Each structure stands twice: as C-alpha cells, then as structure tokens.
Amino acid sequence: xxxxxxxxxxxxxxxxxxxxxxxxxxxxxxxxxxxxxxxxxxxxxxxxxxxxxxxxxxxxxxxxxxxxxxxxxxxxxxxxxxxxxxxxxxxxxxxxxxxxxxxxxxxxxxxxxxxxxxxxxxxxxxxxxxxxxxxxxxxxxxxxxxxxxxxxxxxxxxxxxxxxxxxxxxxxxxxxxxxxxxxxxxxxxxxxxxxxxxxxxxxxxxxxxxxxxxxxxxxxxxxxxxxxxxxxxxxxxxxxxxxxxxxxxxxxxxxxxxxxxxxxxxxxxxxxxxxxxxxxxxxxxxxxxxxxxxxxxxxxxxxxxxxxxxxxxxxxxxxxxxxxxxxxxxxxxxxxxxxxxxxxxxxxxxxxxxxxxxxxxxxxxxxxxxxxxxxxxxxxxxxxxxxxxxxxxxxxxxxxxxxxxxxxxx
Amino acid sequence: xxxxxxxxxxxxxxxxxxxxxxxxxxxxxxxxxxxxxxxxxxxxxxxxxxxxxxxxxxxxxxxxxxxxxxxxxxxxxxxxxxxxxxxxxxxxxxxxxxxxxxxxxxxxxxxxxxxxxxxxxxxxxxxxxxxxxxxxxxxxxxxxxxxxxxxxxxxxxxxxxxxxxxxxxxxxxxxxxxxxxxxxxxxxxxxxxxxxxxxxxxxxxxxxxxxxxxxxxxxxxxxxxxxxxxxxxxxxxxxxxxxxxxxxxxxxxxxxxxxxxxxxxxxxxxxxxxxxxxxxxxxxxxxxxxxxxxxxxxxxxxxxxxxxxxxxxxxxxxxxxxxxxxxxxxxxxxxxxxxxxxxxxxxxxxxxxxxxxxxxxxxxxxxxxxxxxxxxxxxxxxxxxxxxxxxxxxxxxxxxxxxxxxxxxx
Numbered sequence: 001x002x003x004x005x006x007x008x009x010x011x012x013x014x015x016x017x018x019x020x021x022x023x024x025x026x027x028x029x030x031x032x033x034x035x036x037x038x039x040x041x042x043x044x045x046x047x048x049x050x051x052x053x054x055x056x057x058x059x060x061x062x063x064x065x066x067x068x069x070x071x072x073x074x075x076x077x078x079x080x081x082x083x084x085x086x087x088x089x090x091x092x093x094x095x096x097x098x099x100x101x102x103x104x105x106x107x108x109x110x111x112x113x114x115x116x117x118x119x120x121x122x123x124x125x126x127x128x129x130x131x132x133x134x135x136x137x138x139x140x141x142x143x144x145x146x147x148x149x150x151x152x153x154x155x156x157x158x159x160x161x162x163x164x165x166x167x168x169x170x171x172x173x174x175x176x177x178x179x180x181x182x183x184x185x186x187x188x189x190x191x192x193x194x195x196x197x198x199x200x201x202x203x204x205x206x207x208x209x210x211x212x213x214x215x216x217x218x219x220x221x222x223x224x225x226x227x228x229x230x231x232x233x234x235x236x237x238x239x240x241x242x243x244x245x246x247x248x249x250x251x252x253x254x255x256x257x258x259x260x261x262x263x264x265x266x267x268x269x270x271x272x273x274x275x276x277x278x279x280x281x282x283x284x285x286x287x288x289x290x291x292x293x294x295x296x297x298x299x300x301x302x303x304x305x306x307x308x309x310x311x312x313x314x315x316x317x318x319x320x321x322x323x324x325x326x327x328x329x330x331x332x333x334x335x336x337x338x339x340x341x342x343x344x345x346x347x348x349x350x351x352x353x354x355x356x357x358x359x360x361x362x363x364x365x366x367x368x369x370x371x372x373x374x375x376x377x378x379x380x381x382x383x384x385x386x387x388x389x390x391x392x393x394x395x396x397x398x399x400x401x402x403x404x405x406x407x408x409x410x
Numbered sequence: 411x412x413x414x415x416x417x418x419x420x421x422x423x424x425x426x427x428x429x430x431x432x433x434x435x436x437x438x439x440x441x442x443x444x445x446x447x448x449x450x451x452x453x454x455x456x457x458x459x460x461x462x463x464x465x466x467x468x469x470x471x472x473x474x475x476x477x478x479x480x481x482x483x484x485x486x487x488x489x490x491x492x493x494x495x496x497x498x499x500x501x502x503x504x505x506x507x508x509x510x511x512x513x514x515x516x517x518x519x520x521x522x523x524x525x526x527x528x529x530x531x532x533x534x535x536x537x538x539x540x541x542x543x544x545x546x547x548x549x550x551x552x553x554x555x556x557x558x559x560x561x562x563x564x565x566x567x568x569x570x571x572x573x574x575x576x577x578x579x580x581x582x583x584x585x586x587x588x589x590x591x592x593x594x595x596x597x598x599x600x601x602x603x604x605x606x607x608x609x610x611x612x613x614x615x616x617x618x619x620x621x622x623x624x625x626x627x628x629x630x631x632x633x634x635x636x637x638x639x640x641x642x643x644x645x646x647x648x649x650x651x652x653x654x655x656x657x658x659x660x661x662x663x664x665x666x667x668x669x670x671x672x673x674x675x676x677x678x679x680x681x682x683x684x685x686x687x688x689x690x691x692x693x694x695x696x697x698x699x700x701x702x703x704x705x706x707x708x709x710x711x712x713x714x715x716x717x718x719x720x721x722x723x724x725x726x727x728x729x730x731x732x733x734x735x736x737x738x739x740x741x742x743x744x745x746x747x748x749x750x751x752x753x754x755x756x757x758x759x760x761x762x763x764x765x766x767x768x769x770x771x772x773x774x775x776x777x778x779x780x781x782x783x784x785x786x787x788x789x790x791x792x793x794x795x796x797x798x799x800x801x802x803x804x805x806x807x808x809x810x811x812x813x814x815x816x817x818x819x820x
Contacts, residue, residue: 032608036627050790053614057787059671087644087670088604090614104670106604106718106788108615148789155791164627165794165820168720172620172790176608194498194516198442198586204463204500205518210582217446217574234497260497260514261469308516310578336771336797336819339749340778361746366816368750377467378516379558380460380582381565384575387746406776409746410575 006283008394009354012294013323015280020327023300025184025251029177032170035162037223038180039329044155046173049146054109058141061122062091062113063100065136076131081124085110100130109142116141149173159332181329185227186219187250188212189242191267192257192308193233210380211256211313215306218317219254222325234263239270243303247274251301252324254317255293257308264291267305271295274303285394286319287353288312294320300328310383315356318389318408339388341370343403349392358386359407370407386410416693418804419764422704423733425690430737433710435594435661439587442580445572447633448590449739454565456583459556464519468551471532472501472523473510475546486541491534495520510540519552526551559583569742591739595637596629597660598622599652601677602667602718603643620790621666621723625716628727629664632735644673649680653713657684661711662734664727665703667718674701677715681705684713695804696729697763698722704730710738720793725766728799728818749798751780753813759802768796769817780817796820 007015027041056062063079071077079100083093091110095101100117101110109116115136123131149155155169156162162170162178170178195209196202209231216226227250232242246253255267268282276298282305284292289312293305302324306313326334341361349355358373370390375382388407392399399405417425437451466472473489481487489510493503501520505511510527511520519526525546533541559565565579566572572580572588580588605619606612619641626636637660642652656663665677678692686708692715694702699722703715712734716723736744751771759765768783780800785792798817802809809815 032623033626036630051617051788052612055788085615087602087673088616104672106602106617106670143786143788147786149791156794163820164624164631165720165724165796167627168620168624169791169794171608171623172618174611174618192497192516198581201584202462205495206498207461207516208582208584210578213442213581214574214578216443217577220446221574260516262514263497310575314575336749338773339746340776363748366750376553376557378461378465378553381559381579384566384579386575410573 006285007281008285009319012281012284012320016294016320016323017327019280019296020300020302020324023328024330025181025328027179028182029179032167032176032178035178035180036164036167038162038178039223039331040156040158040160040162041179041181043158044170044175046149046151046153046155048151048173050149050173051143051145051147054145055143056103056105056107056109056116056141057143058116058118059105060103060116060118060141061100061130061132062103062110062116063095063132064097064113065115065138065140067097068117068132068134068136071132071135073133076133078125079130079132081128081130114138114142157332159330161331161333163335183223183225184252184325184328185250186224187227187246187253188215188229189246189253189255190229190231190257191234191239191255192263195231195257197231210310211306211308214310215254215256215313215317218314222322223329224325234266236266236270239267240273243270243274247297247301247303251328252321253303254321255303255305256313264305268293271303271305277303284320285353286315287350287355289316289319289356290353292316292320309378310380311358311386314383315389319354319356337409339368339407339409341368341405341407343390343399343401343405344369344371346399346401347372347390347392348398349396351397352394354394355392357390357392358383359388359390360385361387361407370405416695417691418695419729422691422694422730426704426730426733427737429690429706430710430712430734433738434740435591435738437589438592439589442577442586442588445588445590446574446577448572448588449633449741450566450568450570450572451589451591453568454580454585456559456561456563456565458561458583460559460582461553461555461557464555465553466513466515466517466519466526466551467553468526468528469515470513470526470528470551471510471540471542472513472520472526473505473542474507474523475525475548475550477507478527478542478544478546481542481545483543486543488535489540489542491538491540524548524552567742569740571741571743573745593633593635594662594735594738595660596634597637597656597663598625598639599656599663599665600639600641600667601644601649601665602673605641605667607641620720621718624720625664625666625723625727628724632732633739634735644676646676646680649677650683653680653684657707657711657713661738662731663713664731665713665715666723674715678703681713681715687713694730695763696725697760697765699726699729699766700763702726702730719788720790721768721796724793725799729764729766747819749778749817749819751778751815751817753800753809753811753815754779754781756809756811757782757800757802758808759806761807762804764804765802767800767802768793769798769800770795771797771817780815
C-alpha cells in the first residue's frame with residue numbers, strides 16, 4: 001500500500017505537541033471532592049501560612065529552650081506545670097523561665113515557649129513540677145507558622161495532575177472550588193462493513209465491535225470523556241457524514257478499524273475531505289500501528305485513524321493519542337508508568353520502527369522479568385493478558401535474552 | 411504509649427486476608443460499558459468459538475495450499491480469479507485447484523481454500539489470472555475458527571480486574587452484562603477537637619480537615635465507594651454514636667486522625683466498644699503508621715484507625731486497607747505498581763519495622779532513581795510531591811547510596 005506520508009513516531013509526537021499544544025481547552029470549576037485525577041487549570045497560590053500557628057510536634061511540655069541549658073539526667077531543669085493547652089483551642093496560658101505548659105501533638109504553642117520537650121525526656125515530679133533531663137534548642141519539636149507553606153507560595157502549578165496525594169494540601173489550605181481543565185471529549189467511530197454493534201448477533205462473515213468499548217475504556221482511564229459512539233459502513237458519503245457529526249460533537253475523533261488496505265485508504269481519503277483537514281501523518285514508524293492516520297482540524301480538533309487489532313490499537317492510542325491528550329489539557333506530568341525489566345527471551349524488531357511488543361511482567365528473585373507475548377494477528381484475547389508494552393526505539397534492531405528493557409505499564 | 415498488641419505488617423496483612431477473605435461482597439450486573447476497573451464476580455466462559463469462521467489475516471487470494479507446491483518466482487502456480495469475498499458477507503464463491511478467490515484482511519475464507527497468499531507474493535496477470543510465486547502451507551495467513559478462543563474456554567477468571575485491555579475480548583464474544591463484585595463502601599470519620607470541616611474558617615488552634623478528602627480520593631482510586639463523611643470531637647459518647655452510624659452505612663470505616671497519644675487511645679477504646687468488635691492490631695510494625703488500629707466487626711465489616719499525617723495515613727492505607735479491599739472483593743490481581751530503582755542517598759530504617767519512605771522518581775541514563783523526600787513531621791505539602799514509597803522490609807536496617815530498592819508507585 002502507498003502511505004501518504006511516513007514519519008517516525010518520535011517526530012510525529014513532536015508534531016502533535018506543536019500542533020495541538022497551541023490550543024488549550026477551557027477551564028471549569030469543580031468542588032475539591034470531585035477534583036481527583038483532573039488537570040489543574042491555574043497555579044494554586046497559598047492564601048495563608050500553613051500551619052497558621054506554631055504547633056507542637058510531640059506530646060510534651062512547651063517551655064523556653066534557654067531555661068534547659070545544661071540540663072542532664074542528674075541535674076535536670078525543673079519547671080512548674082502552669083497549665084495545659086487543649087487541642088483545637090487557642091493557647092491562653094503562657095510559659096516562662098520557670099513555668100511550662102502541657103501540649104498534646106498538634107496543639108497550639110503557648111506564648112513564652114520556643115520549644116517542646118517530649119514527655120519521654122521529662123518526668124512529672126510529685127509536687128506538680130516537671131523535670132527536663134536534657135537541653136533543648138530553639139524551635140525543637142515545633143512546626144512554626146508557615147514552616148510548611150507561606151502565604152503567596154506556589155502550592156501546585158498549572159498543568160499538575162490532581163493525584164490523590166495532591167488533595168490534602170489543597171484541603172488544608174481551604175481551597176474548595178478547584179479550577180481544572182475541562183475533560184477532552186472523544187467521539188468513537190467504528191468503521192468496517194463486517195462490524196455489527198453490540199446486541200446484534202453477527203451473521204457469517206460479520207464480527208462484533210470490540211474496538212469501540214475498548215477505546216472508550218482506554219480514553220476514560222486517560223482522563224477523557226466519551227461524547228458518543230457512531231458507526232459507518234465503507235460507503236464514502238456515509239462515513240463523511242458520520243465523521244462530520246463526530247467532529248461537531250467532540251474535540252477528537254477516534255476512527256476505529258479497517259484492517260484491510262481498501263478500508264484504510266478509504267478512511268484516509270474521507271478524513272482528508274473534512275473541512276480544513278490537515279493530514280499530519282498517514283503511515284507512522286510504529287510497529288504495530290504503521291497505518292495510523294493523524295489529522296488536525298480547525299480549532300485544535302483532531303482525528304486519529306486507529307488500526308483494528310487490539311494490540312495495534314492500544315499501541316497507537318498510548319503512543320500518539322496520549323500525546324494529543326497531554327497537549328490540549330496542558331498536562332505537564334503523568335503517573336510513573338515506565339519500568340525497567342529483564343527480557344525473558346530474545347526479540348527482533350523492524351529497523352527504523354519504534355516497536356511496541358506486548359509482554360507480561362513477573363518478579364523473580366526481586367527482579368522484574370518481561371516476557372514477550374506472541375500470538376496470531378487478529379487475536380482478541382491475546383492482548384488482554386498483557387501487563388505492558390516492551391518499547392524498542394527505532395535504532396534497536398533486536399535484543400538478546402537477558403537484555404535490560406523499558407516497559408510501558410498498561 | 412502502650413500498644414494493645416503489636417504485630418508485624420506482613421503478619422497483619424495475613425490476618426486481614428484470613429479474617430476478611432472469608433466474607434465476599436455480593437455480585438451485581440453492570441453493562442460492559444461501565445465495567446472497566448471492576449472486579450469480575452464469576453468466571454467468564456466463552457459462549458462460542460472466536461473467530462466464529464475462518465478469517466484471512468491478509469489482503470490476498472484464498473486458494474488450496476496443495477496447488478502451490480513447488481511454486482517459484484520463475485515457475486509460479488497460476489489460478490483463475492473466480493470471485494471476491496466482501497467484508498462482512500458470507501463467502502458464497504469457492505476456490506478449487508485452479509481457481510482462487512480475492513479476500514481482504516478479516517474476510518471469511520471461501521470453501522475450497524485452506525490458505526491465503528498475500529498480494530505481495532502474487533501478481534495479477536493481464537488475462538485475469540493470478541500467479542503465486544511461492545509454496546504455501548495449510549492454514550497459512552488464516553485465523554481458523556476457534557483459534558483465538560473455543561466455546562467453553564475460560565476467557566477471564568473470577569477475581570480478575572477489568573482493566574481497559576480486558577474489555578475487547580468480552581465485547582468480541584458478545585458479553586453485554588457483566589457480573590462484578592459490588593464496590594466496597596467506605597465511611598470516613600474525622601476525629602479530633604482541632605479539626606474543622608470544609609467551609610469553616612479555622613479559629614486559632616484549629617486546622618482544616620485535609621485527611622477526609624484525601625482518604626476519599628485514595629479510596630475511589632482503589633475501586634471503593636464513599637458512603638459518607640462524618641466527624642466527631644473527642645467525646646467518647648459522641649464518637650461511639652458516630653462510629654455506630656458509620657458502621658451501619660458502610661462495609662469499612664476509616665477513622666482518620668488523632669496525632670496525640672490521648673486521641674489515639676481514645677479512638678482505640680471506642681472502636682473496642684463497638685458491638686462484636688475484635689481488635690486485630692493496635693500497634694503495627696510499620697513506619698510511619700505504628701499507631702494504626704485494625705478491628706473486625708460481625709459480617710466481615712472492618713474499622714481502620716489511621717494516623718493523622720498525610721504520608722502516615724497513605725502508608726497505612728496502601729499497606730493495610732488495600733489488603734482488606736482485595737480480600738472482600740476477591741480481587742486476585744492488581745495493576746503492576748512496584749518498580750526497582752537505584753537509591754539516591756542513604757537511608758536509615760528502624761529495626762523490626764517495615765519502613766515506607768516517601769520518595770520522588772526520576773530517570774537518569776535510562777535508569778530509575780529514587781530520592782527520599784525528608785521533611786518535618788506534620789507537613790501537608792511534602793507528601794504531595796512524592797511519586798512513590800521506598801518500601802524496606804523489617805530485616806533491612808539501612809541502605810547505602812546506590813542500593814537497588816523497591817518502590818511502590820503512588
């Protein structure tokens with residue numbers, strides 16, 4: 001088959017970032033409770049000092065550190081226990097050179113004290129006095145106002161992903177409504193005369209649509225939203241009409257299927273006919289995934305033509321659609337998802353192609369082992385058993401048994 | 411402080427699995443479209459052969475392989491092109507020793523043919539004849555009926571997680587309603603006299619509740635559902651009442667907070683007063699997380715007491731609550747989430763404790779580097795910058811710079 005334009009996968013990702021990075025999806029505001037996994041649309045600047053007051057980090061006695069100079073097990077510094085600070089209340093009592101105040105962990109430090117002595121370092125004497133058995137330094141066991149975060153400081157930058165661990169500081173600082181990038185909307189279009197939609201029993205020669213639900217699940221796992229599903233047979237006018245509507249209702253259209261040359265050519269032609277369409281690549285140095293099509297449309301919209309087989313479709317999705325998604329959301333980070341492993345078996349790759357080989361992962365003697373999953377083209381069950389993709393750059397032509405490899409986790 | 415019962419983290423996980431693994435949450439049926447990330451409640455057995463008919467894996471000519479014996483570039487086997495199979499239609503034409511049939515990739519193989527010759531291995535001659543330039547073997551370039559999956563075969567076992575890559579085979583085989591384990595319901599209870607809920611400006615000595623939203627986000631990321639939030643001050647009767655209601659409305663109660671000894675003792679006492687409560691551990695060989703409390707209640711319900719600081723809370727959550735979640739759902743697998751990395755800096759750990767040290771991850775010369783994140787206890791921003799936890803087993807007392815370490819990804 002003739003490819004319209006063949007580019008390396010790395011160069012295509014760069015083109016995708018350049019083309020779509022210029023368009024940024026609009027922001028919306030969501031309650032903190034629903035913000036997890038979203039992409040921040042603005043820098044979050046601390047409106048206050050955290051903590052807002054000096055807090056004890058221990059259960060113990062707040063006192064002036066200077067009065068503990070020279071304290072030892074045999075000659076302790078002795079203070080009168082002059083009061084207690086209760087959790088959640090302002091410290092109204094004060095310490096001085098001869099008086100200390102009991103503070104639980106997290107309580108507000110009282111005036112006159114610059115450190116807290118742990119109860120383990122003290123002894124309560126019978127007459128209500130407290131013996132402190134070692135010298136303390138100023139600030140010891142105290143989290144000072146603003147130690148964690150100062151008013152005006154950047155807490156989280158625009159483009160950060162709100163992983164669960166990012167929620168606590170936002171809550172602690174009182175952020176209740178969070179500006180996030182709206183989720184990109186993806187329309188899934190299934191093509192192919194042989195495909196029947198869910199619920200229809202396939203006649204001889206027909207197969208069920210397994211790509212559309214699979215692409216939807218991958219899209220949602222990535223942080224996208226599905227705007228709708230549609231389907232076209234291989235009639236050009238029908239496909240053009242379906243694509244126009246899909247483009248209208250979404251930011252990005254994922255055209256699934258077409259494993260035969262005729263179908264692929266046909267999809268590419270129709271994508272090229274969409275108003276303002278610019279084909280960025282048809283033919284990618286990606287294996288599997290060579291027949292992938294990437295087009296940009298006015299307003300930062302995109303169309304991806306994805307191969308019909310599960311592993312190929314997933315490889316193109318992760319290698320290319322992921323780059324689009326990160327570009328339009330302005331996402332500056334992603335979950336850690338590439339690991340190093342030892343190759344179990346040898347692997348051949350095609351020169352000049354970035355190769356994505358499905359593999360399983362297992363641990364042997366606290367070493368991660370990647371075993372390539374080989375199977376017949378067209379299998380729908382094989383890829384469901386994979387844990388990741390072994391990703392080989394185009395300059396690597398093959399790998400020996402035991403090689404150190406990079407695995408993109410699924 | 412006195413611990414009720416100190417156990418190693420590994421032994422406690424085993425106790426949790428034994429205690430709660432005997433209870434299995436009920437199943438429910440969801441449409442395939444909403445099944446992603448759920449846990450399968452039944453074995454999925456293929457209702458049919460896949461593919462349901464012999465399919466060509468190439469664009470080419472279907473023919474009997476025996477008629478290509480001895481074919482070469484100079485003396486090809488020659489066939490009359492007797493017809494074409496269309497995508498999505500039953501093959502009504504047949505091949506024979508002198509006739510071949512054009513088949514696109516994925517089309518149904520016609521009768522009389524046992525292999526497909528790629529168009530690249532053939533030439534269309536001017537008179538409508540097809541020359542085949544090399545011998546073919548039976549089954550070559552054909553995915554036979556049932557090659558991928560046979561009727562009655564196990565497609566996915568009960569307890570599997572429906573990762574996006576698991577969706578395609580279920581769709582291909584026509585599964586539309588999927589039996590999944592219902593999501594465990596978690597109630598989050600915030601304790602502490604110093605905690606104010608969202609929306610209320612903290613007075614001096616008070617702080618906002620950052621643990622509840624953070625625990626909720628972790629719970630949902632793990633596959634749980636939040637049944638509700640509640641809050642209690644440190645009054646025992648009030649806490650007992652709040653806990654009783656939380657237990658009523660959920661499968662598992664996460665009691666957050668209490669960094670002072672008094673608060674912790676108090677929470678443990680009240681958990682022990684719940685009807686039928688059995689304390690499995692109070693005091694765990696886990697650092698941070700030693701004051702964690704785990705209790706089982708009748709009917710497979712659980713209560714976890716979690717520390718108040720973000721990193722400690724997350725460590726207990728991942729190390730212990732995760733084991734509960736996997737037990738009651740019967741989940742037999744988890745996403746790959748432990749990686750090997752090289753330690754940047756040295757690390758001390760407490761003898762006899764399983765140590766969870768927050769760290770960042772970076773790649774240098776295609777090697778993963780784990781850098782421990784150290785900071786003051788009580789910081790709410792520090793942990794939000796972590797990429798994972800360096801996990802050190804209790805028998806490791808410390809690690810030198812450059813050591814090979816295991817990192818649990820966040």
